[in-house]
Amino acid sequence: MDRIIECVPNFSEGRDLEKIEKIVECFRGKKGVKLLDYSNDESHNRCVVTVVGDLEPLKNAMIEAIGKAVELIDLTKHEGQHPRMGAVDVIPFIPIRNVSIEEADQLAKETAKEASEKFGLPFFLYEKSASSPERENLAQIRKGQFEGMAEKMKNELLWKPDFGPSTIHPTAGVTAIGARMPLVAYNIKLDTNNLEIANKISKQIRHLSGGFRYCKAIGIELEDRGIVEVSMNLTDYSKTSIYRVFETVKMECKRYGVNVLGSEIVGLVPMQAFVDTAEYYLGLENFSINQVLETRL
């Protein structure tokens, strides 16, 4: 696959394994679609699927899975600890390789349009696809949950869906769908046990207090190592780069006479983030991610 987009739909079924298998089956054995993972939580009564693929095949598989979930999941009988508003609660599309956030946004909208027409399901666009600022945050859309959604949507001025009927599907509720960038969990280790320094630097680099736009950060104590770290979530590594955050933390450390020991990436990271890093440090000219041998697979 030359172009890769990731989709992480959350289905409101975490207990009936037969139903879960029937939904997940929609992502299996399809050209251009690869199921990476799915896991259900019984107390949450929810299943999270991770699937990657080329744009069109992934969209079609996703629409099929929405149909299956609408058919099998009845929210009027659903109980669980995790807030939810729909049989398919939320569908994020995440650009991974050779796909722009605009294309992910477009795909989310096409999916919503087709699925709303096919299954009579209302969709709210969220995150980068949101049609207004108050719809960017999933929690704000979901407030009131399935039980309160019909009432909430009576306020058409505020809560008319972006696609589909203007009231909930009687058993499948409503779905949030949209594009977002992959999240990179990144920690920088400082050669000190002074948590205050890690916290001060965190404040300097995080968006909330004047730092980089796509950086969330807090100081954390690593007691077993007797050091502290600046613990971050980079919510758009293509705009707030790993190397820029790293070099800035090094720069800020100097005023405290503290060294940076190293850093750590927790969990998965797109290859493009490493290409960006090499491009910066090696001053690479005219490099394309397609030169990485693994992109040919």
Next chain:
Amino acid sequence: MDRIIECVPNFSEGRDLEKIEKIVECFRGKKGVKLLDYSNDESHNRCVVTVVGDLEPLKNAMIEAIGKAVELIDLTKHEGQHPRMGAVDVIPFIPIRNVSIEEADQLAKETAKEASEKFGLPFFLYEKSASSPERENLAQIRKGQFEGMAEKMKNELLWKPDFGPSTIHPTAGVTAIGARMPLVAYNIKLDTNNLEIANKISKQIRHLSGGFRYCKAIGIELEDRGIVEVSMNLTDYSKTSIYRVFETVKMECKRYGVNVLGSEIVGLVPMQAFVDTAEYYLGLENFSINQVLETRL
């Protein structure tokens, strides 16, 4: 595929497209094997195939292709500009991801052993698999070509094959097989038009004149840009790292008061080379290539 090895067999047929297709067919539609490229050269009368895969499936496909080439190609009737000694002239195995050079070596030997028994074909191990220093270099093994090989191999002390019969296959000749690292073509641009400086630095960093073991280098003039570059082949990026070569060239440039403008990777590069680069510059702790999302595909 979690583990990837590359194989670039060279077949002595560049004109009969039907025969080429029959050989290449052995790499198609097989689980764990992916044909990336094949191209034939009529004047060379030779076809180069690039295929990647998991170890065992790739070996089996390669053995099948050897059998097909032995069946279809008759070296007694072969003419072309490229030197050759066998129907399958040379088979390099190249570790790409989560595969060691030792495993590639092992795979080359298994392939040679099985294919020699199956098709009565003699094999010389070359490069990292060579059984003696004079067999490391392909040109030295191939000297005399198909026509002179039967005579050359009469000197059993020097030229007894590593696997198979001790004389040539009557129509398919002999084959060289072995493991080698992927080659990274890497150029560093200097902010000067003084070729002498690029040549001096090339001498300092290349193996031949005392530099890094897996580095070949020469100075080259880029007339259109009015600058020079240190043009390199890194023959084992896992031991002579891209970043180490880059930082060393920067360091040497200082004495000439010359700046490094940037660098360039020509052609393909394994993802591991970029992971190594990020690990160095970001001081990454405990990072595994399996954390790169694309390795999950």
